[in-house]
Amino acid sequence: MLKRVHFPASLLPYLLVAPQVIITLIFFIWPASQAVYQSFLIEDAFGFSTEFVWFENFEYLLQDDHYRDSFGRTIFFSAAVAFLSMSFALILAGFADRVIRGSTTYRTLLIWPYAVAPVLAGALFLFMFNPTIGIFPYLLEMVGYDWNHYLNGRQAMFLVIIAAAWKQVAYNFLFYLAAMQSIPRSIIEAAAIDGAGPIRRFATIIFPLISPTTFFLLVINAVYAFFETFGIIHAVTQGGPANSTTTLVYKVYNDGFIGLDLGGSAAQSVILMFMVIVMTVIQFRFIEKRVQY
Amino acid sequence: MAGITLDSLTKSYGPTEVLHHIGADIEDGEFVVIVGPSGCGKSTLLRMIAGLESITSGEVFIGDKMVNGLEPADRDIAMVFQNYALYPHMTVRQNMAYGLKIRKMPKAEIDRRVQEAAEILEIAQYLDRKPRQLSGGQRQRVAMGRAIVRDPQVFLFDEPLSNLDAKLRVQMRLEIRKLQKRLGVTSIFVTHDQVEAMTLGDRLMVLNGGYVEQFGTPIELYERPASVFVAGFIGSPAMNFFRATADDLSVTLPNGAVVPTAQSARGGVICGLRPEHLVRDPSGPIEMEVELLEHLGGVTLLHGPLQGTDQQMVISLEGISEIQIGDSLRFSLPPELVHLFDAQTDRRIG
Ligand SMILES: Nc1ncnc2c1ncn2[C@@H]1O[C@H](COP(=O)(O)OP(=O)(O)OP(=O)(O)O)[C@@H](O)[C@H]1O
Ligand SMILES: [Mg+2]
Numbered sequence: 001m002l003k004r005v006h007f008p009a010s011l012l013p014y015l016l017v018a019p020q021v022i023i024t025l026i027f028f029i030w031p032a033s034q035a036v037y038q039s040f041l042i043e044d045a046f047g048f049s050t051e052f053v054w055f056e057n058f059e060y061l062l063q064d065d066h067y068r069d070s071f072g073r074t075i076f077f078s079a080a081v082a083f084l085s086m087s088f089a090l091i092l093a094g095f096a097d098r099v100i101r102g103s104t105t106y107r108t109l110l111i112w113p114y115a116v117a118p119v120l121a122g123a124l125f126l127f128m129f130n131p132t133i134g135i136f137p138y139l140l141e142m143v144g145y146d147w148n149h150y151l152n153g154r155q156a157m158f159l160v161i162i163a164a165a166w167k168q169v170a171y172n173f174l175f176y177l178a179a180m181q182s183i184p185r186s187i188i189e190a191a192a193i194d195g196a197g198p199i200r201r202f203a204t205i206i207f208p209l210i211s212p213t214t215f216f217l218l219v220i221n222a223v224y225a226f227f228e229t230f231g232i233i234h235a236v237t238q239g240g241p242a243n244s245t246t247t248l249v250y251k252v253y254n255d256g257f258i259g260l261d262l263g264g265s266a267a268q269s270v271i272l273m274f275m276v277i278v279m280t281v282i283q284f285r286f287i288e289k290r291v292q293y
Numbered sequence: 294m295a296g297i298t299l300d301s302l303t304k305s306y307g308p309t310e311v312l313h314h315i316g317a318d319i320e321d322g323e324f325v326v327i328v329g330p331s332g333c334g335k336s337t338l339l340r341m342i343a344g345l346e347s348i349t350s351g352e353v354f355i356g357d358k359m360v361n362g363l364e365p366a367d368r369d370i371a372m373v374f375q376n377y378a379l380y381p382h383m384t385v386r387q388n389m390a391y392g393l394k395i396r397k398m399p400k401a402e403i404d405r406r407v408q409e410a411a412e413i414l415e416i417a418q419y420l421d422r423k424p425r426q427l428s429g430g431q432r433q434r435v436a437m438g439r440a441i442v443r444d445p446q447v448f449l450f451d452e453p454l455s456n457l458d459a460k461l462r463v464q465m466r467l468e469i470r471k472l473q474k475r476l477g478v479t480s481i482f483v484t485h486d487q488v489e490a491m492t493l494g495d496r497l498m499v500l501n502g503g504y505v506e507q508f509g510t511p512i513e514l515y516e517r518p519a520s521v522f523v524a525g526f527i528g529s530p531a532m533n534f535f536r537a538t539a540d541d542l543s544v545t546l547p548n549g550a551v552v553p554t555a556q557s558a559r560g561g562v563i564c565g566l567r568p569e570h571l572v573r574d575p576s577g578p579i580e581m582e583v584e585l586l587e588h589l590g591g592v593t594l595l596h597g598p599l600q601g602t603d604q605q606m607v608i609s610l611e612g613i614s615e616i617q618i619g620d621s622l623r624f625s626l627p628p629e630l631v632h633l634f635d636a637q638t639d640r641r642i643g
Contacts, residue, residue, distance in 0.1 A: 184376060184378065186374040186375075186376055186378035187378045187379075187380060187381075189343075189345050189365070189372075189374075189378065190372070190374060190378040190379075190380075190439075191380070191391070192345070192364070192365045192366060193343060193344075193345075193365045193366065193370065193371065193372050193392075194366070194391050194392030194395060194439075194443075195366040195392055195395040195396055196366070196391075196395055197366075200395065204391075205380060208382045209381065209382060
């Protein structure tokens, strides 16, 4: 029989985890519970009266065309961001994996965008694409294309997708590069001897072998595009023009703080919360199991 | 079918030269083993032949074709790696068919070749398994199978047996040997195990510190080692070496014993005596005090100092002997089995 190690009861471990617990309680659990509570209330615009209405806010949302549109838009936005940033990162990592000299510099430079705050990333793109002073509209005009994302909803969507994807490329790149570098060199060499050129090796050996990373990044990028792109959208388009870039997160803010529909906004955030939980569960299950080849 | 010619092959990593002007002619169908201690450049040499490592200077010919500028894929070679390097996401069948598919071989021909190779290697029942579902020895066979289905001009092996247990290693060694003879494909096999080298190779290239010490048949290497290094590397237990003074057809060992030789030399030399060549002889010149006995069944190893010195030596005697620890015994050997090397250059004399 194994003897259990007994530590003397002590306050120290509790003290050590206390800050984390307190932060979690104050900044996560409490607001979350408030949101859940709020989502059951209807409040008039001036805050004079509140009424407990159970699931009425949710029922209303499900019938709301704006909300459904926003849902579809968010899914499109997320898919586009994930696809763009992941495929771009994959290509960069594919090249970086082959670079031997100067690879550290190369890698470090590629990681920089990740350190840029979302709002700043947004601001950068806002300037570059500003219809009157931006460099890109200027260049586009030379080839006869009229750029104005303040008026054109498609262009606005394109712009926030690019900005959001750009910021995430660095993160994806790191994971892809690490995954590629963990493939034993000799497997790649064996494929080279078997006659596979670089592109074929990538398609038939490297890409299948890093599929666990692709799956992991898919979840991470979806979460990112769903929830962490508020700053970018706020800086670049503020959800406009005509709601064409209002994703679910932006709508929570818009309906709550601009429209002052606190109950509806809270209900939306509860739905979002539920989605994060689902995605996190998927991710954890995956991390435990790994993908089997 | 093709031979391989290495012409003054040199490899440098930055300023350090790790292989120095390697030259060799390998005949069509020959099995050559490159052997040497860790870090001597065996893998580097093999990888240069494969095209996986750039060539600093010199030339590699496969058949009559200079292949320096060719990609590995275009050299018509197959390689078996130490860690097998099987594609983990493919079945055994897909692993073996990969190279053939790339070469756009008809499906029926691919199936036929894979089936045939699998039968030769006795892995036909595993064709639909993934590599991780196989044992080390089975993976080893798959790696071999992947090489032979390609029907290349040259097989290259980089320590393919070193991850197997001792018994399996002996078995695979024999199988590789048989397979190579049957297919008649020119092969280069890298190992640091001298027994493996001796049993496998038609010829052995002994590398040391990036230099070829000797290139010859196992018997040549054993009977006429070209240097102290080769003499000490080939044969087990290793040769005993003594600093000695030569005077024409005899040498004087450090304890004054005079041993007749067949090689003629004068002055300071290194004298090498193989443990298995010394025989009991009450009037022999070499006296040893037995400090330790190892009974290996077939042979008995005697360890102890050369009488009058503190220099350890080993003697290997046939059969189970009645010798006791503490005995002082005399030995002799025929003059032609005494090896003399130049004390300055370590090279064989004469
Ligand atoms: N990329 C490299 N950069 C610098 N030096 C290297 C590099 N690769 C190998 N070397 C050096 O070249 C020499 C030969 O290496 P190599 O791998 O060929 O040895 P080896 O004979 O195969 O040894 P082992 O039996 O341990 O496999 C070693 O001294 C090693 O340090
Ligand atoms: Mg090696």
